[in-house]
Amino acid sequence: MGRWSRQLLTLPPTIYLLIFFAIPTVIMLFASFRFPGDYGGLAPWYSIEDGSYAFDLTWENWQRLFESTIYLELFVKSLGYAVITTAICLLLGYPLALMVSRSEKKRRDLLLLLIILPFWSNFLVRIYAWMIIFSPTGALTMAVNSLLDLFGIAPVSLMYSPTAVIVCMVYVHLPFMVLPLYANLEKHDPALLDAASDLGASGWQRFWRVTWPLSLPGVYAGSILVFIPVLGMFAIPDLLGGTNAIMIGNVIKQQFIESRDWPFGSVLSIMLTIATIALVWLGTRSGHRVKHG
Amino acid sequence: MARGRMNWLKLFSTAVFVFLYLPLLIVVVYSFNDSKLNAEWVGFTLKWYGVLFDDTEMLTAARNSLLIATFSAAVAALLGTLAGMAMSRLRLRLLPALVLAPVAMPDILLGVSLLILFIMLNISLGLVSVILAHITFCIGYVALSVQARMGSMDDSLIEAARDLGASPWQAFSRITLPLLAPGIIAGALMAFTLSIDDFVVTFFTAGVGSSTLPLQIYSMVKIAVTPEVNAISTLLMVVTLLLVTLASRFNKHALRGTI
Incomplete structure (x- = not known):
């Protein structure tokens, strides 16, 4: 051709x-620099009534972002949720990836399949599953509360709490952490660990001095894949967090759908875009630095 | 020592597997429970599946989902194949960025920016707007699947065909396309699955009368948790499982494709 x-x-x-x-x-x-329309949405760029164009811009929406600390706090809180979720995913996912990479070659594909399979069930179905588990009449809550009752502790409800939101976000994103970690751990040469034990390294030393530093590119890749979608999440806090766990995605949704203040919704979306690009840049840079010393 | 640590790893991993599967198992089990509440086990029933098939809104949503997924997957297969071939053969900068960015960004950003675009262009929110939106994030998955397939293809086959007098079009339709087919089919099936699965982008680009299954589930669970949702969830799981198994027959990495 x-x-x-x-x-x-x-x-x-x-x-x-x-x-x-x-x-x-x-x-x-x-x-994000335009005015809201008379009935919400965006002010039109072209007016049908008098055939005139309007391109005037304003800083108002951006000023509103910095006027009070509410929105900055919201960003910090969302970053906090993303950090905690990523950390728990790493804590749960690393041993899992290590186990798969150290098991027999024949069994690896099956184990990987078992890790990915839940990921293929519908996203909302997976959230719904946790709504059942956390519901006040659910088996888990009942069991926990009857146990607490034995010790004379008042019953708890996990529904509409930050804990429920984090558990579900970990659940949904765990495969994103395990797969890049596995792809990295699988490539490690077992001879390195043998050499380390010949030189007298203990089990922990071999992990912290050999396996962990070599796996850092996988850790960065997995963390980015979990962190970014969690940062922009709105469905999980919406359904499991109620008013107790609001993230930036919820406020963006609220600006576009309920308040219909699109210019301000755009301001928040642009902030999220910038945060995402910065994270990808940081992640690839640190991954690169690790690879090339 | 090493053996002992492997046992700890196995124990821990088993616990994580329980964490991954128990919630889904609960959904499936309660879909057969003869009680309005997802609490006590009362007895086996199929009545929630009956309720499901009498629910016209749910059936319309299912029809919309299938329609949207079919069109999006077909168009994304075409555009994604072109993109995947170009990305593996040409040194491009713009196209790879355009293909991967919608996949890497939080999906709420694609949703709201398309909402602004559709309203500005006077495209009414409905099936068409949802399809246009789904194609955008589906192209990337097909492109990556095709690009991987191109990478494992032997270029000398095309050269041989050309040496034997085949026109560029003949070489493409008789050699390249059949060899790429498994990659294209796997990518298209994945696009279909992701379109059916999508909630966030659809949420912002759908209008009245273009509700899809995920949107319908969302509006139902917002009001109350009912076993009818368990039934549709179970059916969706079965359908997705079949599609993904099918996709992995064409491309053994299809399962891992999105990650």
């Missing part, structure tokens, strides 16, 4: 993604 016809083939997907991904992102950036 000629050079030109090859280049021509790239046009359809490029144009599609420019129209439906790149341009909407740029429009959102502009929208």
Whole structure:
């Protein structure tokens, strides 16, 4: 195929993604400097009544972000949720990935399949499962409360709590942590561990001095894959957190759907975009530094 | 020492597996429970599946989901194949970024920016807007699947065909396309599954009358937890399981494709 016809083939997907991904992102950036419409949404760029165009911009929406500390606190809180979720995923996922990478070759594929399979059930179904578990009449809550009752402790309810939100976010994102970790751990040369024990290293020393430093690229990759979707999450806090666990995604949703203040919703979305890009950049940079010393 | 540690690892991993599977098992078991509450086991019944098939809103949502997934997967298969081929053969900068960014970003950002775009362009929110949105995030998965397939293809086959007098089009349709087919099919099946699964992007781009299964489940559980949701959840699990098994027959890494 000629050079030109090859280049021509790239046009359809490029144009599609420019129209439906790149341009909407740029429009959102502009929208963050525009005025809300009379009935919510965005003020029109073109007025049908007098045929005039209006391109005036304002700083108001961005000023509102910094006027009070509410929104900055919200970002910090969302980052906090993402940090805790990522940390628990790492704590649960690392031993799992290590176990899979150290088991017999034949069994590895089956074990990996078992880790990925729950991920393929519908996202909302997985949230719903935890709604059943945490519901006040659910078996778990009943069992926990009857146990607490024995010790004379008042019954607890986990539904609509930050704990419920974090448990579910860990549940949904765990495979994202395990797979990159496994891909890394699988490549380690077992001879390195043998050499370490020949040199007198104990079990813990071998882990902290050999396995852990070598697995850092996998740790970074897995952490990024968990951290980013969690940071922008709205469905899980919406269904399991109620008003007690609000994240930035909930406020973005609220601005676009309920309050219909799109310019301010755009401000928050642009902030989330910037945070995401910064995280990807940081993650790939640290991953790179580890790889190349 | 090493053996002892492996046993601890195994014990811990078993606990994590219970954590992964118990919630889904609970959903399935309660879908057969003869009680309105997801609490005590009362007795076996199939009545929640009956309720499901009498629920016209749920059936419309199921039809919408299938329609959206079919169209999105078909268009994404076409555009994604072009993108995947181009990405493996040409040194491009813009296209790989455009293909991967919608996959890497939190999906709420794609949802709200498309909502602004559709309203600005006067595209009414409905099946069409949802399909246009789903294609955007599906292209990447097909492109990656096709790119991987291209990477394992032997270029000398095409050169041989050309040496034997095949036109560029003949070489493409008789050699390249059949060899790429498993990658395209696996990518398209994955796109189909992800489209059926999507909640967030659909939430922002759907309008009245274009509710999908995830949207329908969302609005139901927002009001109250009912065993009908268990029944539809169980059915969805079975359908997804079949699709993913099918996809992995064409491409053994399809299962891991999205991660």
